[in-house]
Amino acid sequence: MTNEELKIKGELARKASYLLASLPSTLKNEALLAMAGALEERQEEILRANAQDMNSAKERGMGKAMLDRLLLTPARIKDMAEGLRALVSLPDPVGEVEAMWKGAQEIEIGRMRVPLGVIGIIYEARPNVTVDAAGLCLKTGNAVILRGSSDALQSNKIITAVLADAAESSGMPRGSIQLIEDPRRETAVQLMKLNQYLDVLIPRGGAGLIQSVIENATIPVIETGIGNCHIYVDSWADLQMAEEIIVNAKTQRPAVCNAAESLLVHEKVAREFLPKAGKRLMEMGVEIRGCPRTRELLPGTGPATEEDYAAEFLELILSVKVVDSLDEAMEHIRKYGTKHSEAIVTEHYGSARAFLQGVDAAAVYVNASTRFTDGFQFGFGAEIGISTQKLHARGPMGLKELTTVKYIIYGNGQTRK
Amino acid sequence: MTNEELKIKGELARKASYLLASLPSTLKNEALLAMAGALEERQEEILRANAQDMNSAKERGMGKAMLDRLLLTPARIKDMAEGLRALVSLPDPVGEVEAMWKGAQEIEIGRMRVPLGVIGIIYEARPNVTVDAAGLCLKTGNAVILRGSSDALQSNKIITAVLADAAESSGMPRGSIQLIEDPRRETAVQLMKLNQYLDVLIPRGGAGLIQSVIENATIPVIETGIGNCHIYVDSWADLQMAEEIIVNAKTQRPAVCNAAESLLVHEKVAREFLPKAGKRLMEMGVEIRGCPRTRELLPGTGPATEEDYAAEFLELILSVKVVDSLDEAMEHIRKYGTKHSEAIVTEHYGSARAFLQGVDAAAVYVNASTRFTDGFQFGFGAEIGISTQKLHARGPMGLKELTTVKYIIYGNGQTRK
Numbered sequence: 001m002t003n004e005e006l007k008i009k010g011e012l013a014r015k016a017s018y019l020l021a022s023l024p025s026t027l028k029n030e031a032l033l034a035m036a037g038a039l040e041e042r043q044e045e046i047l048r049a050n051a052q053d054m055n056s057a058k059e060r061g062m063g064k065a066m067l068d069r070l071l072l073t074p075a076r077i078k079d080m081a082e083g084l085r086a087l088v089s090l091p092d093p094v095g096e097v098e099a100m101w102k103g104a105q106e107i108e109i110g111r112m113r114v115p116l117g118v119i120g121i122i123y124e125a126r127p128n129v130t131v132d133a134a135g136l137c138l139k140t141g142n143a144v145i146l147r148g149s150s151d152a153l154q155s156n157k158i159i160t161a162v163l164a165d166a167a168e169s170s171g172m173p174r175g176s177i178q179l180i181e182d183p184r185r186e187t188a189v190q191l192m193k194l195n196q197y198l199d200v201l202i203p204r205g206g207a208g209l210i211q212s213v214i215e216n217a218t219i220p221v222i223e224t225g226i227g228n229c230h231i232y233v234d235s236w237a238d239l240q241m242a243e244e245i246i247v248n249a250k251t252q253r254p255a256v257c258n259a260a261e262s263l264l265v266h267e268k269v270a271r272e273f274l275p276k277a278g279k280r281l282m283e284m285g286v287e288i289r290g291c292p293r294t295r296e297l298l299p300g301t302g303p304a305t306e307e308d309y310a311a312e313f314l315e316l317i318l319s320v321k322v323v324d325s326l327d328e329a330m331e332h333i334r335k336y337g338t339k340h341s342e343a344i345v346t347e348h349y350g351s352a353r354a355f356l357q358g359v360d361a362a363a364v365y366v367n368a369s370t371r372f373t374d375g376f377q378f379g380f381g382a383e384i385g386i387s388t389q390k391l392h393a394r395g396p397m398g399l400k401e402l403t404t405v406k407y408i409i410y411g412n413g414q415t416r417k
Numbered sequence: 418m419t420n421e422e423l424k425i426k427g428e429l430a431r432k433a434s435y436l437l438a439s440l441p442s443t444l445k446n447e448a449l450l451a452m453a454g455a456l457e458e459r460q461e462e463i464l465r466a467n468a469q470d471m472n473s474a475k476e477r478g479m480g481k482a483m484l485d486r487l488l489l490t491p492a493r494i495k496d497m498a499e500g501l502r503a504l505v506s507l508p509d510p511v512g513e514v515e516a517m518w519k520g521a522q523e524i525e526i527g528r529m530r531v532p533l534g535v536i537g538i539i540y541e542a543r544p545n546v547t548v549d550a551a552g553l554c555l556k557t558g559n560a561v562i563l564r565g566s567s568d569a570l571q572s573n574k575i576i577t578a579v580l581a582d583a584a585e586s587s588g589m590p591r592g593s594i595q596l597i598e599d600p601r602r603e604t605a606v607q608l609m610k611l612n613q614y615l616d617v618l619i620p621r622g623g624a625g626l627i628q629s630v631i632e633n634a635t636i637p638v639i640e641t642g643i644g645n646c647h648i649y650v651d652s653w654a655d656l657q658m659a660e661e662i663i664v665n666a667k668t669q670r671p672a673v674c675n676a677a678e679s680l681l682v683h684e685k686v687a688r689e690f691l692p693k694a695g696k697r698l699m700e701m702g703v704e705i706r707g708c709p710r711t712r713e714l715l716p717g718t719g720p721a722t723e724e725d726y727a728a729e730f731l732e733l734i735l736s737v738k739v740v741d742s743l744d745e746a747m748e749h750i751r752k753y754g755t756k757h758s759e760a761i762v763t764e765h766y767g768s769a770r771a772f773l774q775g776v777d778a779a780a781v782y783v784n785a786s787t788r789f790t791d792g793f794q795f796g797f798g799a800e801i802g803i804s805t806q807k808l809h810a811r812g813p814m815g816l817k818e819l820t821t822v823k824y825i826i827y828g829n830g831q832t833r834k
Contacts, residue, residue: 018751022774104794107785116807117777195631199807214612218631220638220808241830248832334435356825357439360534368524368828377521377833378824390533390616390821391637392809404807407795408773411785413658415665416794 010197012175150183224385427614429592567600641802
């Protein structure tokens, strides 16, 4: 794909975005329902394309977990369709005037929510992201340019075609949903620099993908999803509660970004807490990599390296460190954390308050599992990802985070003095 | 300056930012007052350093307008000090919990305003930006790394020293306000890639500076201030009002980003409007560059090129085009506008509504001058710039725009099911 062809897609998306911006919510909702229906009706085509992706992936020796992420089944297609239908009942943020007030000389100033415009999404293997992203962008009046991984290319091609056809038949402008089919890396890099046509880039995937986008993009980027999350067990913790929380945060779904990767334990409670909680974690299949004090209390565990403290394992491995104070725990989190989700377990008011104030992350918890950092758990509904940067959106990004504002000003001839 | 030295500054700023984040508003306000006092007390040192900058600039042949921007006087230093004092009475957004609600399993979720962390400001000649930026960042609990232009180096050095000394004496952490003194371009580029230490970069200056930051930065950027603003005179306009608005928007202060650069006139009213308004503008010293139809109605005016329609003149030049419809006006604005401020003059409800909805800009006006796009005119108080991008902040960026949010979650042992 040449840069010229990429620009044609960009131009088409830009034009679609102008029309999408002022479409009524009812029309966008009808399109979402049509898209959901089309996914189910054209299920056979989708499954056939997915089988092609699965075969090539197996030939290339893709691992079992990755293969499972790539696989589509009738049940998974139904889930994707249901995801689109669920968007219909969420309120459309576009057009809402959040506030209106009088400025200088009685000009009336309103702050109106409007779509971002054209959103680029660069993502890895899971084909359901194609559906999620297209649905969320359409609901919020944004045109979307999708760039999935080559592993899922056949699946993404047919899914995008099905969605784009259904959307267009329901009156959405052509170019509202587009896919970059060229799998080459340089095409992705060109996309990251199309400032004229794209308003924002959202990468969804592993640390390597996110880093590549940050380094190459000239379009504004929203970083998502790298989570090296900590549970800190304070000297004032309810130790039974702490045990339930670390077990949940580590093992309930270890491959997600809000799972815990590291456990910090105050030295005053380490002797009572670690042998019991450690044993339970190990029985659940968790490999523990600890500091020297941890290893004394948990014989048979391996040492934790600097890399372990910095790692987002995304599997049943946990780094553990005994700390002398709350301050040391916060220092450790500052050094190794990724500003995603961090938790303290404590019954002490001052410790809770210091941790909430002092830890710099999208979500800071007292006495709950980090696994709650999620659009549905927070009550936002569907999300496009978890932002771990500080501009524009932080934490779960729902519909509102896919919009921006513009000021609308009503005057009756005012001029500046 | 080596990259190592830059990192040391970055590390110092990062550490300062942790402390700044939880300082009480009263302490930050005392520091602002001390900084204001110090500027006035050490006025002689500042004027001496500024004289050095002025001399070198004159030797290099700097133009008169630029020299005036560089010049400091006792009155201007007083204004800078007053600007800091004015910040004291503005509410501190940090620590405000904007909303609190119950999520899954009754976890209590609050959205708390917190500082961005470390802000980099890259700016051009005017030394008062040094004071504005330092004050706004300190008020909002952010550490700041300033990188002014080499033209103002001596002035910026002494001003930063005065402010940093006063801040530190008032209990602010060391490293809260720092200046990059090395004038080399590669140092600026290194700064733009210090993701580990900086949270956001705000360039303030001309199109060249902004473009360089967009191309080089890996840190999130907030673009500011390029304004190719249009006034569209609709077929239903009150023509006397339209004349007052274009005269004001073009001539009241032509060198600022919210001044009008282009006038679009509906063909139905061009014959009545243009000769009268054009004559008045020309009498006020405005050079008009028009389309063929404009030139027919305004003999003696030159032709407008593509470059003219795209230009942010920042002086008494105006491009003028006669259009056949509101749609053509909006198309023109989409093609040439910079998404800053756009105005329609009309008495027609439908035209006003279509323009407000269809024009994609930070501020869209009906029947008022674009010159109102400004933090004080909007009622926000002091601003760090006008954002022309869509992420995080759009339009005038006041104190709130220098903060982000974090979610604070109170539980009593909840784990995810």
